[in-house]
Amino acid sequence: MAEKRYVRAVNEALCEEMERDPAVCLLGVDVGAPGGPFGATRGLRERFGPQRVRDTPISEAAVVGLAIGAATLGLRPVVEIMFMDFLALVMDQLVNQAAKMRYMTGGQAKLPLVVRTQTGYRDSAGPQHAQSLEAWLTHVPGLKVVMPSGPCEAKGLLKAAIRDDNPVIVVENRTLYALAEEVPDGDYVLPLERAAIKREGRDVTIASIGIMVREALAAAEALAERGISCEVIDLRSANPLDLQTVRTSLEKTNRLVIAHSATRCGGVGAELAAALGEEAFYMLDAPITRVGAAFAPIPFSPPLERAIVPDRTAIIAAVEQVLAP
Amino acid sequence: MTEASEGAQSEVIMPRLGLTMQEGTIVQWSKPQGGWVNAGEVVCTIETEKITHEIEAPRSGYLQILQPEGTAVAVGAVIARILAQREAVTVGAARAVETPGPGPGSEWGTEKQPDRVPPAVPRREAGSGDGRGRLEISPVALRMAQDLGLPLERIQGSGPRGRIHKADVLRAWQQLREESSQPAAVDAVSTASPPAAMAPVQRVASLPAYDREPLTPMRRRIAEHMLSSLQETAQLTLMMEADVTQTLQLRAELQQEQQRLGGTGITITHLLIKMVALALREHRRLNAALVGDEIRLYREINIGVATALEDGLLVPVIREADRKSLAEISAELQSLAEQARSGRLPPDALAGATFTVTNLGAQGVDYFTPILPRGQGAVLGVGRVCEQVRAGAEGFQRYSRLGLSLTFDHRLVDGEPAARFLARVKYLLEHPWTLLLSSH
Numbered sequence: 001m002a003e004k005r006y007v008r009a010v011n012e013a014l015c016e017e018m019e020r021d022p023a024v025c026l027l028g029v030d031v032g033a034p035g036g037p038f039g040a041t042r043g044l045r046e047r048f049g050p051q052r053v054r055d056t057p058i059s060e061a062a063v064v065g066l067a068i069g070a071a072t073l074g075l076r077p078v079v080e081i082m083f084m085d086f087l088a089l090v091m092d093q094l095v096n097q098a099a100k101m102r103y104m105t106g107g108q109a110k111l112p113l114v115v116r117t118q119t120g121y122r123d124s125a126g127p128q129h130a131q132s133l134e135a136w137l138t139h140v141p142g143l144k145v146v147m148p149s150g151p152c153e154a155k156g157l158l159k160a161a162i163r164d165d166n167p168v169i170v171v172e173n174r175t176l177y178a179l180a181e182e183v184p185d186g187d188y189v190l191p192l193e194r195a196a197i198k199r200e201g202r203d204v205t206i207a208s209i210g211i212m213v214r215e216a217l218a219a220a221e222a223l224a225e226r227g228i229s230c231e232v233i234d235l236r237s238a239n240p241l242d243l244q245t246v247r248t249s250l251e252k253t254n255r256l257v258i259a260h261s262a263t264r265c266g267g268v269g270a271e272l273a274a275a276l277g278e279e280a281f282y283m284l285d286a287p288i289t290r291v292g293a294a295f296a297p298i299p300f301s302p303p304l305e306r307a308i309v310p311d312r313t314a315i316i317a318a319v320e321q322v323l324a325p
Numbered sequence: 326m327t328e329a330s331e332g333a334q335s336e337v338i339m340p341r342l343g344l345t346m347q348e349g350t351i352v353q354w355s356k357p358q359g360g361w362v363n364a365g366e367v368v369c370t371i372e373t374e375k376i377t378h379e380i381e382a383p384r385s386g387y388l389q390i391l392q393p394e395g396t397a398v399a400v401g402a403v404i405a406r407i408l409a410q411r412e413a414v415t416v417g418a419a420r421a422v423e424t425p426g427p428g429p430g431s432e433w434g435t436e437k438q439p440d441r442v443p444p445a446v447p448r449r450e451a452g453s454g455d456g457r458g459r460l461e462i463s464p465v466a467l468r469m470a471q472d473l474g475l476p477l478e479r480i481q482g483s484g485p486r487g488r489i490h491k492a493d494v495l496r497a498w499q500q501l502r503e504e505s506s507q508p509a510a511v512d513a514v515s516t517a518s519p520p521a522a523m524a525p526v527q528r529v530a531s532l533p534a535y536d537r538e539p540l541t542p543m544r545r546r547i548a549e550h551m552l553s554s555l556q557e558t559a560q561l562t563l564m565m566e567a568d569v570t571q572t573l574q575l576r577a578e579l580q581q582e583q584q585r586l587g588g589t590g591i592t593i594t595h596l597l598i599k600m601v602a603l604a605l606r607e608h609r610r611l612n613a614a615l616v617g618d619e620i621r622l623y624r625e626i627n628i629g630v631a632t633a634l635e636d637g638l639l640v641p642v643i644r645e646a647d648r649k650s651l652a653e654i655s656a657e658l659q660s661l662a663e664q665a666r667s668g669r670l671p672p673d674a675l676a677g678a679t680f681t682v683t684n685l686g687a688q689g690v691d692y693f694t695p696i697l698p699r700g701q702g703a704v705l706g707v708g709r710v711c712e713q714v715r716a717g718a719e720g721f722q723r724y725s726r727l728g729l730s731l732t733f734d735h736r737l738v739d740g741e742p743a744a745r746f747l748a749r750v751k752y753l754l755e756h757p758w759t760l761l762l763s764s765h
Contacts, residue, residue: 244357254463254465254491279358279359281464282464282465282467282468283464283465284463284464284465285463285464285465285466285490285491286463286484286490324484324485
């Protein structure tokens with residue numbers, strides 16, 4: 001096991017899966033010769049040839065449409081969409097074609113398609129390059145959505161996504177690309193539908209996803225110094241949601257904070273809170289509290305951006321609120 | 326398929342597992358409320374007085390639990406539904422059933438009592454005189470207070486606007502128990518089990534400390550049977566020894582023969598079942614029962630064989646034992662005992678005994694006073710085999726002795742005929758070759 005950066009773990013997962021299965025191929029803007037907009041596909045064109053690693057025009061809908069056709073006919077394409085914001089251009093292909101194909105053919109067509117994309121903020125990327133839009137996708141039956149919170153998840157979840165016979169959208173985080181961590185070598189695959197307990201605790205459960213897992217862990221560390229014990233869950237998957245793991249944790253803590261970087265309104269946390277309100281109401285000792293971005297575009301201005309997006313401070317405040325007095 | 330039949334198919338019903346079964350207790354739900362189940366998958370374990378039984382889903386869907394664990398439910402009642410939509414589960418799911426508190430070791434907020442909706446609580450309205458206005462209590466705290474039978478007025482809330490939290494309920498409960506000096510007062514507070522963290526029950530001055538163990542349905546049924554048997558019949562026990570030297574010799578030879586044939590082993594119990602059954606043919610009064618104002622002389626000779634389990638006792642029945650060969654009795658009993666110990670005994674295998682044999686020989690008991698099973702007029706207790714020496718005409722002689730204890734209902738049989746029956750069993754044990762004369 002060696003220490004690897006997040007982006008390197010993505011590269012390793014792609015490389016290993018291409019080695020393992022000749023049907024795996026890569027498509028996207030700059031994924032070929034330049035090695036990917038963020039370097040995730042570096043060296044893969046040299047290794048596997050231009051036949052399997054294809055640069056495409058800046059035409060997201062066409063690229064995903066092409067990939068859907070390829071997947072239906074037996075390839076396992078991995079498309080890179082440079083920024084998650086650009087998924088808006090791809091929604092018809094994803095929602096009306098990819099998500100429905102298996103259903104409408106009565107299971108005759110498989111759709112082993114992976115769409116890699118990334119989000120992130122606190123780098124003044126602005127209103128059109130910093131959104132977390134995963135909740136759009138989770139509303140569509142037939143699409144799986146995972147959000148790797150670190151290098152291990154980046155490798156393990158991407159490998160699982162490539163092997164899945166259904167369309168999976170993998171939402172990476174560019175502000176974590178440089179983060180280095182011990183990542184298992186070789187065939188390391190994580191299940192797509194299971195959350196992980198990142199830190200055990202007894203007072204409050206923090207269910208988090210994507211980069212907010214990092215913030216939740218930092219918040220838990222700070223709160224521990226004050227004698228408050230937080231259990232941090234990495235949901236990993238926005239759809240399907242692993243309610244069971246959160247429920248089990250709630251049995252112990254009876255209190256829940258949900259944290260994601262997307263807008264609070266209509267976010268994945270809203271679904272989680274509602275589902276637990278239905279299924280685990282009598283486990284609760286305090287109202288469920290959500291942490292997310294304000295209902296506003298993400299500003300360019302660094303001070304304004306900081307005011308809008310959530311971080312560990314917001315999580316600490318939410319924990320204090322559910323533990324009040 | 327019509328709507329009605331589809332509806333019926335989606336219901337999980339408390340089954341009737343034997344002619345006498347009135348109700349069953351839900352021991353465990355294998356799936357959570359709202360969880361997905363496949364057709365044929367086990368969803369629930371139930372327990373009757375006689376057996377535990379697993380219930381399978383009639384079709385695939387989302388499980389809506391209507392009766393929580395620990396509830397006794399009448400035969401034929403709907404205990405769960407299998408729904409096509411998960412959203413439908415919450416409509417009418419496990420509501421307001423009067424249930425005992427959680428069992429020992431269970432914790433509030435565990436899956437064991439999924440989302441049980443507590444009965445409505447009268448709210449304290451503003452101006453009701455306590456100055457606290459509307460009562461606020463968290464869902465888990467409300468459920469705990471109700472499970473413990475703790476009056477909400479006794480709980481001081483520590484949350485915002487005096488909201489009662491889980492910790493407040495635990496504190497109030499502990500306080501109340503410490504205040505109580507009389508066990509009666511303790512019981513008045515709560516008949517429910519304490520939270521796991523507080524078990525065992527605290528010591529009350531001058532009374533010995535104890536741990537609570539709820540009665541399993543099997544234990545409850547044994548207790549009822551034994552007590553009513555002693556209260557309703559006139560039992561007495563005759564004891565007699567038998568020389569089983571010859572029977573043991575015969576058994577050893579039969580055993581060899583069975584081994585050669587690849588059959589099941591022959592024990593002295595199997596020989597006894599056969600001999601008792603043959604003796605009962607000649608002594609019908611011992612294969613009978615006094616019911617109401619009549620004596621029922623049974624036409625069949627069905628021998629119940631008491632079999633110890635880890636937590637109780639089951640009595641599988643060898644039907645028409647007088648007509649079966651030793652090999653058949655041996656094979657049947659072995660299969661019944663295995664099924665009994667694994668809890669898979671079909672209910673009918675436990676019904677219909679007309680006479681019972683119970684053996685405590687393995688534990689070193691010589692004689693005892695077995696209690697009559699309900700609906701039977703006699704039971705034979707079998708003791709241990711031990712080597713003895715007796716003074717005979719030709720000097721001292723070694724022999725193998727077996728202790729027999731016959732309990733019978735004196736309302737039905739007098740001492741002399743009962744003794745003759747016992748002497749007949751003794752005769753057969755001492756002259757086992759007479760078995761050859763029987764039809765099998």
